[in-house]
Amino acid sequence: MGEEREDPQKLKRIAAAAYDYDNDPRWSDYWSNVLVPPHLASRSDVQDHFKRKFYQRYIDPDLVVESMSTGSSSQSARPASSSTETPPSNDQPRSRGTGSTARTSGTSANAGSGPTSLRWDRQTIQFSVNAWVFIVAVLAIFPLVPKGLSHRAYRLSFMGTACSSLYSVYSLYGKPRAWNLQALQVYFQSIIATKDFIYFIYCLTFGTSHLCLKFASIPILCRALENVAKFLRRNFNRSSLYRKYLEEPCVWVESNTTTLSILSSQAEIGVGFLLIISVFSWHRNVIQTFMYWQLLKLMYHAPVTASYHQSVWTKIGRSVNPLIQRYAPFLNSPLSAAQRWWFR
Structure with missing residues (x-):
């Protein structure tokens, strides 16, 4: 049942990925107004995220866009010495994961309701x-x-x-x-x-x-x-x-x-x-x-x-041309x- 519920959103994500953004003048204006650090703007996952946001705003408001995860970027910024730290217990990741899930769903809900109210x-x-x-x-x-x-x-x-x-x-x-x-x-x-x-x-x-x-x-x-x-x-x-x-x-x-x-x-x-x-x-x-x-x-x-x-x-033309040819050829x-x- 869970997979059936996700099928419509999966199709919407496929349609959003296949959309021709380059030939839509609104996309260039939208992307130019997005404030993204230069080292993140070149990443494909960041661009794909904002393309889905654009698709949700202008094409399909029913598309659910999840918030962009920052785990990969934060992990790359950590020093190498952090790998020597003791791993946390099994309970801690679960509580953090639950909190991040709640924050993610709340953020996506706010992001989805904003454009709808604006429209x-x-x-x-x-x-x-x-x-x-x-x-x-x-x-x-x-x-x-x-x-x-x-x-x-x-x-x-x-x-x-x-x-x-x-x-x-x-x-x-x-x-x-x-x-x-x-x-x-x-x-x-x-x-x-x-x-x-x-x-x-x-x-x-x-x-x-x-x-x-x-x-x-x-x-x-x-x-x-x-x-x-x-x-x-x-x-x-x-x-x-x-x-x-x-x-x-x-x-x-x-x-x-x-x-x-x-x-x-x-x-x-x-x-x-x-x-x-x-x-x-x-x-x-x-x-x-x-x-x-x-x-x-x-x-x-x-x-x-x-x-x-x-x-x-x-x-x-069908009505006037015969009259011109017959009565006013000088025109x-x-x-x-x-x-x-x-x-x-």
């Missing part, structure tokens, strides 16, 4: 911000809300999503190792294609602009709805209030995340065309339009959003130049 705090903060964003975004879109309140809710929804995205990026990737050009370049290369960073730039683009496009609130509304539904399902599934009123909507949201992502992609691309139209009006902002199309280009190529955006652009040259820039 809980992060999830709670994200849930609170996303729930607030969802409410103010609904107020911004709802047509019967007064104009002044609607505009204020519009700005607040973008600022809230920007703060939530930035906090998520900081929680996952931390801060740059150093504040020089090379370290910042490496740091931004690791986060530029993440969904949270893309939404952060998206919210800055519209949250700081004088142009009020209610249509641009659809992606952040879908994002907030998805995050709130996930949190409610994971943490309130035993609540009678949740089961009575919120279970069916949350299940629908989690089962239709692909639909929400496609809707967000369509809205993001539609906003791009609205900005092009706004260039010919009194509310034009050429710099914002150019920056947003750069962001759309990033969304087209970033792995987290590429499939949805490429699908929408394919449908647009072929400008479109070819735009495509070369887009795929570059």
